[in-house]
Every structure is written in C-alpha cells, then in structure tokens.
Amino acid sequence: TSWGLSTRSLGGLFLTHGDDDGLILPPKIAPYQIVIIVIPSPRGAENVLADVRKMAAYIQNLQKDLTKKGIRVKVDTSEEIEIYLQDLQADTSVESVGRRFNKWEVKGVPMRLEIGSKEVVGGIVTVAIRDTKDKVIMKLDEFIATVDTLLSDIQKRLFEKQKKFLQDNTHDVSSWGEFVKIMNSTRGFLHAFWCEDPACEKQIKEKTKATTRCLPLGAKEEKGTCIHCGKTASHRWIFGQSY
Structure with a gap:
C-alpha cells in the first residue's frame, strides 16, 4: 500500500508557492532554473539576418556560461530564429513573445531572461x-x-514567506472554547494538548471537522490536559481541517 507521499508533496508544493499566474518553483527543484526568451527583430527590419545571427551567438555563449555554473537553463526560440535563418519570407505561425512569457510563468520557472537586439548591442x-x-x-x-x-535569494525568499505564513496561521490554544471558536472562524492550524485516544479525536472531528495533522518534530513530553476530554496528555499536537 502507499499513502501517496509523492503526489501529496507535489500538491503541497504547488499550492504553497503558486499564484494566480501559475506555478512558482523553488530553484533547487525546478527542472529549468532559467529560461531564455529570444526576441527577434521584426520581419522586414534592416539587417535582420545579421541581427539574428549575432543574437544566436550571444545566446549560445550565455547558455554555455550558465551551464558551466551548473544551472539548468532552457532556450525558448519558439522556432523564430530557425525560421529567419532558413527563409526570411517564411509564413510560419509562431508564438508571440507575450505568449511565451506567459507559458513559462505558468510553468513556474524561477527566472526569465529576455534577449533581443537591444541586449546584444548593449551587452546586457x-x-x-x-x-x-x-x-x-x-x-x-x-x-x-x-x-x-x-537564485539563492529566490529560494530563501520563498521559504521565509511560507514559514511566516505558517507561523501566522498556527495558534496555541488552551481551552476547548477557544479551539471551537478558531475552527469556526479563521481556521488555520491549532497547537493543543491531546490525550492520543482515537475515540476522543473522533469526537473532535464530529464537532469541529478538525483532526490531528501531525506531532511536530522534536516535540517534548509535557504535563497537560487534553483540549477536548480533559484527560492527562503529554504532547501538544497540530490540529487542522482537511479538504
């Protein structure tokens, strides 16, 4: 049997760091840490073929330098450069720059580099x-x-943001009335003594829809009374509602 660690971990990751525009992946686990978006000159522009060739060389060197540093990088040309080099008059449908920006935002790539003729000329x-x-x-x-x-700053920023969110939404409670009040309003996670009797937990769930989520790592034994039944309890557990 399996308790679904892999899919649950992925789901937690996506929900934790995602936003309305899609995924936001921490650099350490992102399949691609950087995506390079090629922005060719408009068709019909003067010296467009020469511009594209310079751009291709610029991007290849950039990709090589990043790869040498162990960075996972993807170049998205959307076939635009190849179309220019093969046939400047080709009438092939390609993705717009905006669509390509959106595509990689949805996929959650931590960093996007935009390279056009301006960047090549300016060395930027x-x-x-x-x-x-x-x-x-x-x-x-x-x-x-x-x-x-x-990239390290992105990793740290994502971690610290969610660490603060977790801390702000975890509440120590010492009375049943407080437990019920929070579960019926702001919810979040509640940190409270529990007697570790399954029958007691069942009653808690029936009254509040909350169950034990976990016993925090490093939790020490203490002397206390169960938040619900009042029996002797030795650990503070994390309670929450599941969906």
Whole structure:
C-alpha cells in the first residue's frame, strides 16, 4: 500500500508557492532554473539576418556560461530564429513573445531572461523574477557573476514567506472554547494538548471537522490536559481541517 507521499508533496508544493499566474518553483527543484526568451527583430527590419545571427551567438555563449555554473537553463526560440535563418519570407505561425512569457510563468520557472537586439548591442540581459515579478536590466558579466546569488535569494525568499505564513496561521490554544471558536472562524492550524485516544479525536472531528495533522518534530513530553476530554496528555499536537 502507499499513502501517496509523492503526489501529496507535489500538491503541497504547488499550492504553497503558486499564484494566480501559475506555478512558482523553488530553484533547487525546478527542472529549468532559467529560461531564455529570444526576441527577434521584426520581419522586414534592416539587417535582420545579421541581427539574428549575432543574437544566436550571444545566446549560445550565455547558455554555455550558465551551464558551466551548473544551472539548468532552457532556450525558448519558439522556432523564430530557425525560421529567419532558413527563409526570411517564411509564413510560419509562431508564438508571440507575450505568449511565451506567459507559458513559462505558468510553468513556474524561477527566472526569465529576455534577449533581443537591444541586449546584444548593449551587452546586457533583461532579467524577470517569477516570484516578485520584478524586472531589471544587468550587464552580462555582472549577471553571470551574481546569478547564483540571485537564485539563492529566490529560494530563501520563498521559504521565509511560507514559514511566516505558517507561523501566522498556527495558534496555541488552551481551552476547548477557544479551539471551537478558531475552527469556526479563521481556521488555520491549532497547537493543543491531546490525550492520543482515537475515540476522543473522533469526537473532535464530529464537532469541529478538525483532526490531528501531525506531532511536530522534536516535540517534548509535557504535563497537560487534553483540549477536548480533559484527560492527562503529554504532547501538544497540530490540529487542522482537511479538504
């Protein structure tokens, strides 16, 4: 038998860090930590073929530098560069830049790099951060030198944000009346003594829809009384409603 750790962990991850625009993946576990979006010059622009070739070389070198640092990177050309190089008159339908931005936001890639002719000429990168939605322009060499720190900051920021959310929504309760009041209003997690009798937990669930979620790691034995029945209890458990 299985208690579904893998799917439950993924579900918890998605719900914890996601927003209305899709997933937000922590860099340490993201399949791709950075996606490079190619923004070619408009069709018919002067010297477009030369621009595209310069852009391709710029992106290849950028990808190589990032890969050397152990960063998982994906280049999304949406076939645009290949179309230019094969046939400048090709009438092939490709994804718009905005659609490609949205595609990778939905997938939760932590960082997006936008590379167009402006970036190539200026030796810069436009950096978009998924979790904060910030966008900054950096010199290429500065970005390469600090990219590890940028990804580490994203990882830390996501962790600290949810740690605070958990702390703000976990309440120590010492009376049954307080327990019921919170479960009927703000909900969240309740930290309370429990006698560890399944029959008592069943009654708690019938009255409040709450059950024990877990015994916190490192929980020490204490002397207390059960939040519901008043019997002797030695541990404070985490209670919550499941959906």
